[in-house]
Amino acid sequence: MSYRSNADLGGQDVRDAIVMEPEGDLFHAPWEPRVMALVVAMGPTGLSNIDMNRAARETIPNYRDLSYYEVWLTALEKLVLQQGVLGDAPPPPKQVLRAELVAAAISKGSAFSRMPAGPARYALGQRVRTIAVQPAHHTRLPAYARGKAGIVERVHGAHVFPDTNARGLGENPQWLYTVAFDEKELWGEQNPKQRSTISVDAFEPYLEPA
Amino acid sequence: MRVRALEAQLTEKGYIDPGALDVLIDAYQTKIGPRNGAQVVARAWRDPEFRRWLLKDATAAIASLGFAGRQGEHMVAVENTPEVHNMVVCTLCSCYPWAVLGLPPTWYKSAPYRARAVKDPRGVLKEFGVELPESTQIRIWDSTAEVRYLVLPQRPAGSEDLSEQQLANLVTRDSMIGTGLPGSAA
Numbered sequence A: 001m002s003y004r005s006n007a008d009l010g011g012q013d014v015r016d017a018i019v020m021e022p023e024g025d026l027f028h029a030p031w032e033p034r035v036m037a038l039v040v041a042m043g044p045t046g047l048s049n050i051d052m053n054r055a056a057r058e059t060i061p062n063y064r065d066l067s068y069y070e071v072w073l074t075a076l077e078k079l080v081l082q083q084g085v086l087g088d089a090p091p092p093p094k095q096v097l098r099a100e101l102v103a104a105a106i107s108k109g110s111a112f113s114r115m116p117a118g119p120a121r122y123a124l125g126q127r128v129r130t131i132a133v134q135p136a137h138h139t140r141l142p143a144y145a146r147g148k149a150g151i152v153e154r155v156h157g158a159h160v161f162p163d164t165n166a167r168g169l170g171e172n173p174q175w176l177y178t179v180a181f182d183e184k185e186l187w188g189e190q191n192p193k194q195r196s197t198i199s200v201d202a203f204e205p206y207l208e209p210a
Numbered sequence B: 001m002r003v004r005a006l007e008a009q010l011t012e013k014g015y016i017d018p019g020a021l022d023v024l025i026d027a028y029q030t031k032i033g034p035r036n037g038a039q040v041v042a043r044a045w046r047d048p049e050f051r052r053w054l055l056k057d058a059t060a061a062i063a064s065l066g067f068a069g070r071q072g073e074h075m076v077a078v079e080n081t082p083e084v085h086n087m088v089v090c091t092l093c094s095c096y097p098w099a100v101l102g103l104p105p106t107w108y109k110s111a112p113y114r115a116r117a118v119k120d121p122r123g124v125l126k127e128f129g130v131e132l133p134e135s136t137q138i139r140i141w142d143s144t145a146e147v148r149y150l151v152l153p154q155r156p157a158g159s160e161d162l163s164e165q166q167l168a169n170l171v172t173r174d175s176m177i178g179t180g181l182p183g184s185a186a
Helices: A032-045 A050-058 A068-082 A099-108 A183-187 B002-012 B018-031 B034-046 B048-056 B058-063 B111-116 B121-127 B164-170 B173-177
Strands: A127-130 A149-159 A174-182 A196-203 A207-209 B075-079 B084-089 B137-142 B148-152
Touching: A032 A068, A032 B002, A032 B018, A050 A068, A068 B002, A099 B018, A127 A174, A149 A196, A174 A183, A183 A196, B002 B018, B034 B048, B034 B148, B034 B164, B034 B173, B048 B058, B048 B075, B048 B148, B058 B075, B075 B084, B075 B137, B084 B121, B084 B148, B111 B121, B121 B137, B148 B173
Parallel strands: A196 B137, B075 B148, B084 B137
Antiparallel strands: A127 A149, A127 A207, A149 A174, A174 A196
């Protein structure tokens, strides 16, 4: 089974100019705020989780042709169909976000930290190598950082593991690390020198000892 | 229209309270935006103990000012210095610290920024009108999990006598993403 993310853009050759935007410019069409709110409000229903949403978005074939709110809308329509929401026996919502509960829900958020199943395999300052695997499902190790050596810079505790959570296979908490890479390791000697270091947040299954 | 149809269907099936959508939109239009982050930065500039707390446990320090919550559950603050400039991106989607900066600008979610920020940060900064000394080390934070990053910009020279509110007014959204610098105190 092949799985292709159209959203994994780091390091790709995209030459369009970056279009600046003043601080107050939040929406560019009247329907956009509605989509933002719909997606947020669907969270508590439990119909999908954040990783399922990301998987639904990144697999849209024409992802790159859509604006970001179009991506959100298309993915929500897709999930609604997949989950049979419009059928005769829609899955009951876990919770419905009522207007009077919005403020509390926003300020509470939903933490992704969990009790770890065991001790952390890697320690601060340790040299590690990312796996060079292209999995056949949603993952959060960007392609540009696969098979690369870096240094563990932070240890965040265990968090919900997107690779299983996106497939409905459970939260499966895994230790999360920030791993720092030298620019030469990622882009080679040919790339013009930037004097930069690039960090990604990587789950333990993405790492091996270097 | 697609959005109205979807909203009507989800309402009819009992998933959505349309009133909640109005409250959500109002919250992100009027209450939750970069002015929250600016308060955090101004406090860190004025209060060394708060600054230390912010750099050590950003989630708790930010929560103490009332900006906890959605898309800010796991915060890390990274500090700019004369030697190091920090810049935040999400190459995989659009992860952004909503609790302190609100909704991300379109360019942050766009392909050119996500593609180039990790490989050509100096070129990206130039597009934003920021040119750093060659000796400055650039730190890129790709938000690939649920940790969200806030850049603590350098306090502008000559801002010693400013109040916290005046300082907050110098803090721009882009300076907290790392694609800009704070305003000048002069």
